[in-house]
Amino acid sequence: MADQQITVVGQGAVAAAPDVMRLNAGVEVREPTAGEAFAAARAAASRLMAALAAAGVSTRDLRTNELSLGPEYEAYPKVAAYRAAQGVEAVVRDLSQADQVIDTVAGVGEEARLNGVTFELSDPAAALRDARARAFLDARAKAVQYAELAGRPLGPVLSISEEVLGGPQPVMMAAAAMEKSSISPGEQSVSVGVRVVYAFA
DSSP, X not given: OGGGEXXXXXXXXXXXXXXXXXXXXXXXXXXXXXXXXXXXXXXXXXXXXXXXXXXXXXXXXXXXXXXXXXXXXXETTEEEEEEEEEEEEEEESOGGGHHHHHHHHHTTOTTEXXXXXXXXXXXXXXXXXHHHHHHHHHHHHHHHHHHHHHTOOEXXXXXXXXXXXXXXXXXXXXXXXXXXXXOOOOEEEEEEEEXXXXXXX
16 A cells, blocks of 8 residues: 555765776868769878877777768859768777877878767776665665654565666866876766665554
């Protein structure tokens, strides 16, 4: 019966330092013909991939994530040139090499493009375990308080359901990390929500 139960929602969050950087880079060229543009983009992309590999990025952590070719019009339908682009995603697993990898992209040449970086946890399982424990303790504390307010003894848990509250969220960057490098992963907050149904004893 509903009046013999109490439902509470608990939340838990854990801050963790990301250990992986995902770099989105690429090359872009402009040439008189489609064939020349495409060939130049492929050649520049090959140089970029080789440079990233030489900078310590594993070939298994390099992948093409964009490939485009199209005309630029002087006055439609007159074509002025063709622009080709090829994007590369690089996963950097040693953050001490982050600056070096980024500098490597910039050093490939005028065709190089930097499209941004994101940071993530390679294994969020430990942070999720801690967040679950905190969420459950939060729910338990609420249930105990409500039972006391109602003047009824709290009974066993009847059901538990979990909701992961979005993905990792960025929080304030650590100043110490910023002193060592121009690239700082800061910290991310892993959050979990839990709905717990207790019986009244």
